[in-house]
Amino acid sequence: MRVLQLIDSLNPGGAERMAVSLANSLANKIDKSYLCATRKEGVLKEELKNEVTYYFLGKKRALDLNALFRLKRIISDNSIDLIHAHSTSFFLATLLKISGSKVKVIWHDHYGHSEMLDRRGDRLLRYCSRYFDAVISVNIQLKKWAEEKLRVRKVKFLSNFVSLDPSLPSIVLKEQNSIKIVVVANLRPQKDYLNLLRAFKIIQKTKSNVSLHLIGGLTDKRYVSTVAKFIDDHNLSSVFVYGTQLGIQKLLKSADIGVLSSISEGLPLSLIEYGTANLAVVCTNVGECSEVVQEYGKIVPPKNAEALANAILFYIENETIRQEHSNKFSKHIQENYSEAAIIPKLLEIYKTSTL
Numbered sequence: 001m002r003v004l005q006l007i008d009s010l011n012p013g014g015a016e017r018m019a020v021s022l023a024n025s026l027a028n029k030i031d032k033s034y035l036c037a038t039r040k041e042g043v044l045k046e047e048l049k050n051e052v053t054y055y056f057l058g059k060k061r062a063l064d065l066n067a068l069f070r071l072k073r074i075i076s077d078n079s080i081d082l083i084h085a086h087s088t089s090f091f092l093a094t095l096l097k098i099s100g101s102k103v104k105v106i107w108h109d110h111y112g113h114s115e116m117l118d119r120r121g122d123r124l125l126r127y128c129s130r131y132f133d134a135v136i137s138v139n140i141q142l143k144k145w146a147e148e149k150l151r152v153r154k155v156k157f158l159s160n161f162v163s164l165d166p167s168l169p170s171i172v173l174k175e176q177n178s179i180k181i182v183v184v185a186n187l188r189p190q191k192d193y194l195n196l197l198r199a200f201k202i203i204q205k206t207k208s209n210v211s212l213h214l215i216g217g218l219t220d221k222r223y224v225s226t227v228a229k230f231i232d233d234h235n236l237s238s239v240f241v242y243g244t245q246l247g248i249q250k251l252l253k254s255a256d257i258g259v260l261s262s263i264s265e266g267l268p269l270s271l272i273e274y275g276t277a278n279l280a281v282v283c284t285n286v287g288e289c290s291e292v293v294q295e296y297g298k299i300v301p302p303k304n305a306e307a308l309a310n311a312i313l314f315y316i317e318n319e320t321i322r323q324e325h326s327n328k329f330s331k332h333i334q335e336n337y338s339e340a341a342i343i344p345k346l347l348e349i350y351k352t353s354t355l
Contacts, residue, residue, distance in 0.1 A: 001350060002080045004034040006071075006089040008059075010042035012217050012244045013186060014160070014269050015087040015110035020044050021163040022084065022346070025339045027051035029347065034080065038067060038092055043244055047165060053078070059092070068095050075103050082133075082354055084108060094128040104354050108136045109146060112190065112266045112287070117141060122149045134353040136346075138267040139288040156349050159288075160267045161342040162276060170247030173254050174240050175211040179316055182255040182279070184248060184270040185262070186217035187224050187241075192284075196261035197230050198305035199312065200239065207316055211238040213255065218243050252277035257315050257322070262286050263302045275333030280326040282311045292337065296329035 007019040023035040036055040059067035082104040085093040129150035137143040143157045185191040258274030265287030281297035298311035315322040
């Protein structure tokens with residue numbers, strides 16, 4: 001089987017990282033693995049294995065016939081059997097089918113606002129879904145939504161996983177002698193960094209040997225400016241902003257506690273990365289977070305800085321329990337959210353969708 005992962009960009013994000021992980025993991029499990037970025041390249045291109053064949057379309061607009069014809073040639077010249085289209089790339093995959101291509105199409109829904117599905121526009125997706133051979137949803141809410149809204153018979157739930165390359169170079173987190181709290185998420189309102197900063201301010205009233213490390217894309221300039229102003233206004237000198245980073249696995253292994261303060265989520269890859277790095281975890285009760293963390297970490301309500309601070313303080317003050325929970329969470333992630341756990345399920349979806 002020859003499978004192409006289709007994604008609009010390779011800038012860091014959940015869908016983009018998942019597309020790269022799938023392309024890499026499939027490289028030695030199917031006849032040939034491909035990845036095609038449609039609109040933008042990005043730093044995640046550096047994480048692709050040499051065995052993955054990579055293409056870039058340079059798509060300029062929603063209806064870009066040159067990009068469509070380039071993709072059609074790629075599919076034809078490589079005898080690709082299936083397009084695994086992630087997030088908004090479903091539109092180009094649909095145009096390809098309308099143009100007469102016989103390639104199979106699976107759409108992977110990574111929608112991160114599971115608590116706001118009633119506001120999600122579905123007219124275009126509903127039309128395009130008649131050309132999908134299957135839909136993969138990253139959480140149960142999205143699966144139910146697809147079953148109710150889309151014109152496709154096969155809808156499958158498949159957990160996210162991460163495929164991390166430990167050989168990638170990594171930065172060194174600052175204040176190495178402190179207890180290091182880390183968050184891996186792009187700086188945008190959905191991730192509610194301001195709530196986390198308020199929680200950290202509470203923590204610093206009683207704990208001085210603690211630092212907070214923010215790792216993620218800085219493309220939302222207005223929100224980044226708001227976060228920076230809060231840090232400056234409250235003299236949070238032990239908060240460090242790093243921007244996008246490669247070598248996440250090595251970087252996280254030098255931290256102590258992984259945190260997410262989101263107001264909405266799908267199934268965040270960051271939690272899986274925290275588990276892979278053997279971190280204790282504190283996160284808000286949104287999306288699939290509680291299902292991923294279960295009893296192996298701390299779950300708190302969103303938009304509640306005091307609850308978030310108390311959960312983090314619990315792990316700061318109870319090192320033995322922190323280590324016990326991090327070990328159990330790591331084992332849970334390996335058993336349920338690893339490449340070994342997920343890829344066989346994906347291959348079965350591919351098999352039944354191409355019959």
